[in-house]
Amino acid sequence: MNKAPGPQTPGTGPRNPAIQATTLTATRGPRRVLHGLDFTVPRGQITGLLGPSGCGKTTLMRAIVGTQAKVTGTLQVLGRPAGHPALRSQVGYVTQAPSVYLDLTVRQNLDYFAAILDPGRPASERRRTDVDRALTDVDLTTHADALAGNLSGGQLSRVSLAVALLGTPELLVLDEPTVGLDPVLRRDLWNLFHDLAARGTTILVSSHVMDEAERCHRLLLMREGELLADDTPEALRTTTASPTVEQAFLHLVDAATATP
Numbered sequence: 001m002n003k004a005p006g007p008q009t010p011g012t013g014p015r016n017p018a019i020q021a022t023t024l025t026a027t028r029g030p031r032r033v034l035h036g037l038d039f040t041v042p043r044g045q046i047t048g049l050l051g052p053s054g055c056g057k058t059t060l061m062r063a064i065v066g067t068q069a070k071v072t073g074t075l076q077v078l079g080r081p082a083g084h085p086a087l088r089s090q091v092g093y094v095t096q097a098p099s100v101y102l103d104l105t106v107r108q109n110l111d112y113f114a115a116i117l118d119p120g121r122p123a124s125e126r127r128r129t130d131v132d133r134a135l136t137d138v139d140l141t142t143h144a145d146a147l148a149g150n151l152s153g154g155q156l157s158r159v160s161l162a163v164a165l166l167g168t169p170e171l172l173v174l175d176e177p178t179v180g181l182d183p184v185l186r187r188d189l190w191n192l193f194h195d196l197a198a199r200g201t202t203i204l205v206s207s208h209v210m211d212e213a214e215r216c217h218r219l220l221l222m223r224e225g226e227l228l229a230d231d232t233p234e235a236l237r238t239t240t241a242s243p244t245v246e247q248a249f250l251h252l253v254d255a256a257t258a259t260p
């Protein structure tokens with residue numbers, strides 16, 4: 001969407017981090033799930049959020065997009081408090097469950113969400129360009145007229161990703177986008193993430209597959225609601241003298257467990 005240039009809100013400039021968290025906690029039901037996290041996510045890079053199932057990755061992502069209740073501490077996203085209405089068009093979020101209408105075609109789904117983001121007859125040409133670009137990005141152009149209900153699981157999750165790409169968000173938050181995908185599709189999606197980052201998009205992507213960690217510019221390693229590390233894959237391997245990020249992670253887990 002074209003926006004008129006105006007005075008910049010403090011903290012929203014391109015040199016500020018995309019995400020800045022200070023003593024961030026979240027409580028789900030009776031349990032504290034995030035325990036005072038401090039971290040930053042730089043702009044225009046792919047940051048991987050990695051850790052075992054149940055460690056709090058989805059909860060952290062929900063806090064960042066503003067859908068998590070009972071969050072304390074400070075959480076700034078693109079220079080504004082997480083969940084601020086101005087962030088709605090700037091942040092794309094793909095959950096683990098594909099959120100598409102199964103009785104519509106792929107293009108109809110995208111047309112529908114594009115109309116919500118950028119409504120009105122005068123915007124119709126812009127919406128069409130946006131939908132075509134999103135379809136090309138996720139490599140679903142040849143399936144544009146297929147009913148979403150007839151797609152495979154991997155294709156459906158790419159439709160969800162295409163919806164999140166509408167409006168060209170500055171920050172993409174992706175919750176395990178490669179689960180259940182074959183190796184070729186996983187590679188293609190990671191190539192797309194790198195293309196998007198090269199175009200300036202900030203990507204926060206969760207995974208519990210450690211080989212995907214090597215493809216990220218930076219990593220947040222989580223365990224039981226705490227951050228074990230916030231660094232580049234190379235620095236993690238070097239500081240722990242480990243050949244892979246997976247072994248670096250295990251080294252950090254052992255060190256954390258040994259600390260009284």
Ligand SMILES: Nc1ncnc2c1ncn2[C@@H]1O[C@H](COP(=O)(O)OP(=O)(O)OP(=O)(O)O)[C@@H](O)[C@H]1O
Nearest residue numbers: 028029030033052053054055056057058059060208
């Ligand atoms: N609605 C809820 N009520 C109470 N506890 C919850 C709720 N949802 C999640 N939890 C708990 O919060 C913790 C963190 O869950 P979360 O979904 O953030 O983990 P995760 O790292 O994303 O896991 P996975 O990789 O399996 O998706 C887990 O222990 C989970 O059982």
